[in-house]
Amino acid sequence: MTAPFTVEVDQNPYLAAGATRVDAVVTVTATGTGDAPADALEIIVVDVSGSMAGEKIRSAREATAVAIAELRDGVAFAVIAGNQRAQQVYPDAGTARADERTRAEAVERVRELQADGGTAIGSWLRAARGLADRHPDAVRHVILLTDGQNGEDAPVLERAVRACVGLFTCDCRGVGTDWRVDELRTVASALLGTVDIVARPEDLAADFRALAGAAMAKNVPALWLRLWTPQGATVRFVKQVAPAVEDLTGRRVDTGEQRGAYPLGAWGAESRDYHLCVDVAPGTVGTRMRTARVELVGGSDPAGSAPAGSDPAGSDGVLAEAIVTAEWTDDRHRSSVIDPKVAHYTGQVALAGAIADGLAAREAGDATRAEERLGEAVRLAAESGHVDTSQLLEGVVEVLDVRTGTVRLRTDANKADADKTDTDKADSIKADVMALDARGTRTIRVGRQG
Amino acid sequence: MTAAGAATTACPHCATEPVAGDCFCEVCGTDLAACRADAPDHVEITLDGVAAVGDRGHVRARNEDAVAVRAARDRVAAVVCDGVSSTRSSQLAARAAADAALEVLLGEHGDGPDVRSAVAAGAAAAAALVPRGTPSPPSCTLVCGVHDRAALTVAWVGDSRAYWLAGPGAAEPARLLSADHTAEAAAAAGTLDPAIAAARPDAITRWLGADGDAEPDVTVLTPAGPGALLLCTDGLWKYLPDAAELAAVALPALDLGGPRAAAAALVAAALTAGGADNVTVAVVPVHPCQEEER
Numbered sequence: 001m002t003a004p005f006t007v008e009v010d011q012n013p014y015l016a017a018g019a020t021r022v023d024a025v026v027t028v029t030a031t032g033t034g035d036a037p038a039d040a041l042e043i044i045v046v047d048v049s050g051s052m053a054g055e056k057i058r059s060a061r062e063a064t065a066v067a068i069a070e071l072r073d074g075v076a077f078a079v080i081a082g083n084q085r086a087q088q089v090y091p092d093a094g095t096a097r098a099d100e101r102t103r104a105e106a107v108e109r110v111r112e113l114q115a116d117g118g119t120a121i122g123s124w125l126r127a128a129r130g131l132a133d134r135h136p137d138a139v140r141h142v143i144l145l146t147d148g149q150n151g152e153d154a155p156v157l158e159r160a161v162r163a164c165v166g167l168f169t170c171d172c173r174g175v176g177t178d179w180r181v182d183e184l185r186t187v188a189s190a191l192l193g194t195v196d197i198v199a200r201p202e203d204l205a206a207d208f209r210a211l212a213g214a215a216m217a218k219n220v221p222a223l224w225l226r227l228w229t230p231q232g233a234t235v236r237f238v239k240q241v242a243p244a245v246e247d248l249t250g251r252r253v254d255t256g257e258q259r260g261a262y263p264l265g266a267w268g269a270e271s272r273d274y275h276l277c278v279d280v281a282p283g284t285v286g287t288r289m290r291t292a293r294v295e296l297v298g299g300s301d302p303a304g305s306a307p308a309g310s311d312p313a314g315s316d317g318v319l320a321e322a323i324v325t326a327e328w329t330d331d332r333h334r335s336s337v338i339d340p341k342v343a344h345y346t347g348q349v350a351l352a353g354a355i356a357d358g359l360a361a362r363e364a365g366d367a368t369r370a371e372e373r374l375g376e377a378v379r380l381a382a383e384s385g386h387v388d389t390s391q392l393l394e395g396v397v398e399v400l401d402v403r404t405g406t407v408r409l410r411t412d413a414n415k416a417d418a419d420k421t422d423t424d425k426a427d428s429i430k431a432d433v434m435a436l437d438a439r440g441t442r443t444i445r446v447g448r449q450g
Numbered sequence: 451m452t453a454a455g456a457a458t459t460a461c462p463h464c465a466t467e468p469v470a471g472d473c474f475c476e477v478c479g480t481d482l483a484a485c486r487a488d489a490p491d492h493v494e495i496t497l498d499g500v501a502a503v504g505d506r507g508h509v510r511a512r513n514e515d516a517v518a519v520r521a522a523r524d525r526v527a528a529v530v531c532d533g534v535s536s537t538r539s540s541q542l543a544a545r546a547a548a549d550a551a552l553e554v555l556l557g558e559h560g561d562g563p564d565v566r567s568a569v570a571a572g573a574a575a576a577a578a579l580v581p582r583g584t585p586s587p588p589s590c591t592l593v594c595g596v597h598d599r600a601a602l603t604v605a606w607v608g609d610s611r612a613y614w615l616a617g618p619g620a621a622e623p624a625r626l627l628s629a630d631h632t633a634e635a636a637a638a639a640g641t642l643d644p645a646i647a648a649a650r651p652d653a654i655t656r657w658l659g660a661d662g663d664a665e666p667d668v669t670v671l672t673p674a675g676p677g678a679l680l681l682c683t684d685g686l687w688k689y690l691p692d693a694a695e696l697a698a699v700a701l702p703a704l705d706l707g708g709p710r711a712a713a714a715a716l717v718a719a720a721l722t723a724g725g726a727d728n729v730t731v732a733v734v735p736v737h738p739c740q741e742e743e744r
Binding site for chain 1: 464477478479480481509512535
């Protein structure tokens with residue numbers, strides 16, 4: 001069931017005398033397609049609140065039908081309609097196994113979905129959890145579509161999300177511009193999924209097809225990055241840095257003395273990068289040490305079959321491993337070099353941070369700060385050749401000088417689309433802001449250095 | 451199976467017993483292979499017809515150079531290796547390569563010393579230290595020389611050097627015999643982009659180790675007059691690159707105290723000049739006329 005994996009480390013191990021911070025980029029790659037695909041569970045949760053009425057619900061029906069068509073035979077699936085409560089659309093209870101008949105029946109039911117009522121995302125997630133619990137060994141994936149803000153109190157949603165952590169991956173999609181990016185990001189981030197805006201309802205079908213297709217391509221239900229660090233060392237952070245920035249530091253599950261594991265979620269034939277930063281006690285010049293051992297382990301229990309204190313060389317359940325080292329030197333030519341991958345992703349994280357800060361300042365009405373931070377983002381995106389983010393930024397700011405990062409916030413008046421009404425322009429800017437917010441954490445990769 | 455270089459004694463830093471097969475301490479992370487006391491801070495070897503002196507220097511924490519010399523029958527052979535400090539436990543590579551190369555240099559050959567085979571044996575010994583695919587495998591440079599009745603035969607890989615030392619106006623003038631395998635040299639030869647070479651001109655382009663190109667260059671000298679063969683690491687020649695200057699330091703000492711005195715004088719000169727790197731030299735005195743009389 002497991003694909004062969006590699007774990008590679010890029011770093012400059014040389015530290016100046018007295019230095020304590022060790023940075024490395026860890027690349028985890030599934031190198032093959034592995035064995036037969038794992039059992040899979042796909043749950044599609046469609047917002048049917050009153051605000052979905054009209055074009056949105058029609059597009060949601062269509063998109064759900066398209067996603068169902070993507071499910072390969074034998075996959076367990078269910079469709080849930082959500083408003084102020086969750087209602088199972090198909091099958092009547094539990095899950096169905098995909099085949100020609102069940103797919104057709106499900107699509108029939110989906111076509112009858114009507115928009116009415118409120119939005120209670122927490123209750124939808126709890127319903128999905130009830131189904132996921134019955135498929136502990138499957139690659140479990142949820143597509144959650146909404147168009148509005150959650151009507152539940154924040155703690156209610158938080159508790160629901162927490163109850164689902166580790167049970168399934170959840171990709172969240174917002175249609176239109178009346179939902180909140182931060183709200184859906186909380187859900188998607190905790191459940192190791194993505195958040196994105198589908199501004200135009202007619203684009204939903206293509207997006208759902210891609211999501212369901214990607215879910216079908218996952219064949220490892222859960223991976224963990226297990227870390228050993230030296231006694232006295234501090235893990236400053238562990239961040240996923242490609243394909244998007246996601247801070248995993250707080251997700252650590254301690255697995256023993258000097259050991260902890262970070263959830264990576266389900267995997268298919270893919271490669272992701274992680275930035276690892278560890279503080280160690282400084283060694284004397286000329287000495288060398290291992291500052292981290294990075295192990296990739298599968299399964300729902302990150303401690304695996306190698307609990308604390310067991311012989312790590314036995315390494316049962318370890319799919320791949322690598323080490324991060326440090327060596328103290330007085331040769332400044334060596335210690336002053338920043339590894340190109342570490343440098344690249346440090347820049348990409350700074351870019352994502354500038355976007356988040358800039359949008360928050362814009363929201364708060366602080367145009368000066370917004371233009372300063374978004375200007376910095378424009379400059380960083382250009383410098384790193386991040387074309388997608390550069391384009392997203394141009395929807396939100398007018399770029400006066402890329403090199404210095406001088407920008408002006410776009411308003412209805414200077415929005416470029418001349419043929420649109422003012423209302424359309426305002427909506428268009430809002431959609432661009434939400435797209436930048438949702439996608440601003442995506443990074444571009446650099447090639448492995450020879 | 452125990453990996454090459456894996457420790458068998460407790461960690462010198464935290465006294466934890468090592469995990470079988472692991473080169474690092476499981477508690478504090480200390481590199482146990484690097485702590486092994488197999489790289490002495492100071493080495494002096496004096497034999498009939500050859501001497502070598504090595505020193506850790508004033509700055510480096512470890513002596514990663516290695517030297518092996520021997521006189522046998524009709525032949526004197528010397529090997530000097532410099533562990534590449536950007537690789538792990540490079541002193542192990544230097545030691546293994548020097549010993550393996552020396553064995554071959556002193557072996558029986560139909561047509562004189564087989565320096566290429568000696569370098570190949572040294573390279574194989576360095577490469578065998580770690581499993582294939584180990585990142586930054588132990589690596590070293592090598593320069594070796596054989597003095598037999600016929601001539602001096604010198605081979606090298608990397609930036610350790612061979613010099614012919616002779617006094618002013620000597621029949622066989624003092625000069626550098628080797629040509630460094632460095633980025634700067636590769637750029638000058640047109641085989642490396644000068645822009646790349648400019649970043650690290652002194653980076654070596656050939657070395658002995660699991661991931662190295664260990665193809666040696668070879669030169670043969672039949673001296674027209676007396677002098678001495680000098681083999682040295684860059685810890686010496688970075689301070690004294692000029693053959694005449696080296697000769698001016700070494701030859702008076704050679705006349706007074708033999709090859710050991712000459713080698714010690716050269717190392718002392720490097721240490722006085724700064725001693726920033728490990729420094730190792732081997733000196734083989736050459737007296738062509740006397741040998742013809744034998």
